[in-house]
Every structure is written in C-alpha cells, then in structure tokens.
Amino acid sequence: MRRIRYHSHGGPEVLTLEEVPAPVPEKGQVLIRAEAIGANFVDTQLRRGMIQTELYRRPLPRPLTGDVVGTVEAVGPDADPDLIGRRVAAASEDAFGDLVLVDEPGLVRVPDGLDIGTAGALPMMAPVALGALRAGRPARGETVLVHSAAGAIGHLAVQLAKVLGAGTVIATASTAAKLDFARAQGADAGVDYTDEDWPQQVRAASSGGVDVVLDAVGGDIMRRSLDVLAPYGRLVTYGAASGELGAVPVADLFALRSVTGFSLLAAYAADPERARKDQAELTSYATRGLLRAAVHARLPLTETPEVHRLLESRAQLGRVLVVP
Template identity: 45%
Template sequence: MRIVRHYEHGGPSVLRVEETEKPVSAPGEVLIRTEAVGVNFAECQRRQGIAVGGPADLPGSPGGDVAGVVESVGEGVVNVSPGDRVVAGVGSNAYAEYVVNRSDWLFTIPQGIEAGPATSLPIPGQTAYHVIATAGQLQPGQSVLVHAAAGGVGHLLVQLAKALGAGTVIATASSPEKLEFAKSLGADLAFDYSQDGWDEQILTATGGQGVDLVLETVGGDILSRSVPLIRQFGRMVVYGSAGGEVPSVDVADLFDNKTVLGFSMWGLMYRQPEVMAAGAKVLLDLVGSGRVRPVVHAHVPLAEAVRAHEMMEARSQMGRVVLVP
C-alpha cells in the first residue's frame, strides 16, 4: 500500500510517497480502508518541527482524520464490524491507503454524510465542540468571537456557536472571501484581522464591552490584542498557535474578572473519556441533522500530499483540505 512519510523536518517538500506492507489490526484495533484523510494544520507544524506540542518523530508519517470502511477487526472489538463506514482521529501514519486505530477512538459515519465532510468529525469537530461547550462554557445569548473563522476548526465553531444558542457571533479572518464565507455559515459580524484596527472595530461593535467568549488559535499579536476584547466575567479559550508563537498574558490584565485558559483535545481524550463521549453524541446529532455542516475546500490526491500542505501553509483554504487515495 502507499503511505506518506518524511525523514527530516522542513517544508512540504520533505513529504514523500512510499510503498509499505498493509498494517494488521491488533487486539482492540480496527483496520480501515481509507476513503479520505483530513489534513490538520498542527501536522504541518509538527512536520516543520515547530509545533507547541513537540515536533514529529523521525521518520514520521503525519496524523489526521481518516474516513473509510472497516476492513477487519482485532480481538475483542465489538462496537464495529467489517463493512462499517467509520471515521477516526489517527495520531500518526494517517496519510495511507490503510490505517489501524483503536476501536474506542472512532465514530460510525452518520447516514448521508460523505467521506470528505466526515473527516471533520474526530479532531476538528471534537476540538470545536469542547472548546466552545466544555472549556468555553457557552451560555445561551452570550457573544462569541471566533478567530480564524474560515479554517478547519473555525468554520465549525461559527456554526456550533449558533447551534448552541450564542447571541452575536463575530468572526475574524484574513481576506474578504473568508469573511464572506464565515458570514454564510452564520457569523453576524466579520472583521479582517490582517488589517490595522480590527480590535478597535470589534470594541466599537460591542459598545466598548467586548465579548463573553473569545476562541483563539492564532497566537502572537492576535492573542495579545484579544485580551482587552474579553468582556467583564468573560473567557478566552486558547486551543492552538497557528502563528507559531504563544505570548505571555499579564495577570494584571485579568483582574476585571476575566479568564484565559488553554485547551488540549488529546488531554481531554486521555483524562476524561466520558466527557469526550458525551460531546461526540451531541456533535454527531448536530451534523446528522444538518445544523452543523462541515465544508471541504479541496480534495487532493494522496500522491500530492505536498500540495495539500502547501495549501494549508498558504492559508488559502476555506473549510477542510482532504487527501483521497
């Protein structure tokens, strides 16, 4: 079978397609024949060796969200059977024609959902749900600011905010096209954070009060300038650093009853699996009912994984970039 690997840290060009043996499912695992693999920006950072959570091991093969058909199951697996359509967040060796994964870390794909959109369910979808509901503790009617609102997680956050009862949803992105995309998904207001004065525009739009909940994944100056946008008794949840820099936050800036907290989906998965399971049910219901609609920006052949990573690093996508065998 084909798999994408890299033997050094660096730009997208370090990725290469190789032939290898098909993996075998161990006890508690399933073997999945891949239909689509969702590309996550964190894997671009890990490939570069600059990820906050640590660089990719070498030799490496990126992780991702794999949608496909169960080929076989290992001993003790009872929740799925060969022939079932499933999707799983796979930590490594995900860019491949076949992958193995723990049986308790996958979803059955809702009826009517194609493989490409289904790749948004595990890592992006669960991250989005728990950022806004578990860590962010969104309450009905509260205002929400979503940074990078056109990205793989951000475009889900805009929709989830509306579906979970938010009042005003404010989106930021880096181009007019992305701002229109965010509005088409339900954002009430949208501002270009690549332009000077975006933060002042948001303060003006909120009557100088700021928002109840800021959802931040860019880092750097965007994070720093977002702290004053937190409303009194409001919260900011930081769940990534696409810009590669996580600045310090001055505690003195939080004395007006503000909270800034960090979120790790993997930490929640390992430490509180029951919370993950409850969130997965809500997420599947929302996607299955059409209230949240994962968007695929591009389907890219597995053999062109380099192009997929180039697209991600250019920040040109609106929604999900998906690899297909």
C-alpha cells in the same frame, strides 16, 4: 499500500510517499480502507520542527495526523467483527495512507448518507470546536468571537456557537473572501484581523465587549484579544497557528478577564467518557443539518506536499481532504 512519512524536518518537499506491506490489526484494533483523509494544519508546524512541547514530541521518521473516513476492512482480536464493511471515521496519528489502523474505541460510526466532509470532522475537528467553546462557558445570548473563523475548526466553531445559543457571533480572518465564508457559516459580523484597528472593529460589532473569545492564532492576536473582552469575559486559547504562543500579562487580567486553555488530548485523557458523549452530541447536530463541514479541496495522496503548501498559504475555506 502507500503511506506518507517525513524523515527530516523541513518544507513540504520532505513529505515522502512510501510503499509498505498492509498492516495487520492487533488486539482491539481496526483496519480502515481510506475513502478520504482530512488534513491538519498543525502537521505543517510539526513537519517544520516548530513544535517541541512534550505533548506533541515524536521520533523521526514521522507520519501525518488526520481524520480518516472509510470502510472497515479487517478487525483484530477482541474488536467487533460486525464492523467489517461498516463506514466509519477516526482520528489517527498515522492517517495518510491507503489503509489506516485505529483503536476500536476511537471509531465514529458514520450515519447513513452523511457527506464525507462532515463525517471527517466528527472524530477531531468538531470535538475541538465544541470543547474550546465549552471551555469558554458561553451563556445563552452571549457574544462569541471566533478567530481564524474560515479554518477547518474555526468554521465549525461559528456553527456550533449558534447551536449552543450564542447571541452575536463575530468572525475574524485574513481576507474578505474568508469573512464572506464565515458569514455563510452563521457569523453575524466579520472583521479582518490583519487591520491594525481590528480590536476597535470588534468592539464596535459587539456593543459592550465580547464574552467568549476562541483563539488558535496566538501571538499578538491572542494578546490583543484581552482588550475586547467584556467584564468577566473569557479567552480560550487552543493553538498557535501564527507560530507564536504569545504571553498573557497578568496585570491585563485584573479587569475581570480570564484565560483558559483547551486541548482535546488533555480533555479526553482527563475524562475518557467525554469522547463518546461528544460524538453522540455532534453526530446528532450533523444528522439534523445543524453542523456541516465545508471541503475546500480534494487532492490525491501523491499530492500531499501540495496539500501542505495550500495550508501554509492560508487559502483554505474549511477542510482540505486527501483522497487515496
């Protein structure tokens, strides 16, 4: 089978296609023949060696993370043999290959007829969007601001904010086309956060300030987001796509603002039952047509470097899929 690895940190060209024997599932594992793999932006930063936090540190050579959708081809000892032939989705730290090994408990059974983009969002992207939103404790009717709202997680967060009962949802992104896309996901207003006065534009759209901000851009965008919060407003930080984590001046919190962090890995480590509950909730939204993941492009596995170039160009509206 073919798979992708990088043996050194660097640009997209370090991504290497390798031919290796098919893996054999061990105890509790399942082998999936990949139909499509959803790419993750964070891998572009990991590939460049930009992220050195303990949570993400792994040795080289390193595979790419992603969400695989496909059919179970084989199961290991103790895994359910009835899964063979079943269409499933799962997140994996070694997702870019013709065949992908995953642990059975992490599997999502894809409902019949669900489109491939939405199926691929169920293991990780949609749970991150849901978890980040819930970390902001949005009450019905409150105003929610979603940064980088045209991205893979961002556009799902816009949809889920509405599902959870948000009042006004404000989207930010870097181009007019992305803002149109975010409005099509249900956002009530769009603000280009490359404009210097974007906080004023957000305040104008929010009448009285924002109750919950979801931010995975970091840096200046995260820091200036504090200024758009209403009294008792909450900023949820769950990533740093800009490459800068940013700092929160404690004095800025005195105006009744709070900042909280969210990581899916940490959330599921703290409460292993939560993954199952998230899946049930999100699958229900998906089958009822309340949650739909947009697919920006589908590229072959051989063009994985091109996938990373695309993600780094910030062009994607929704998710980029690799099709083996």
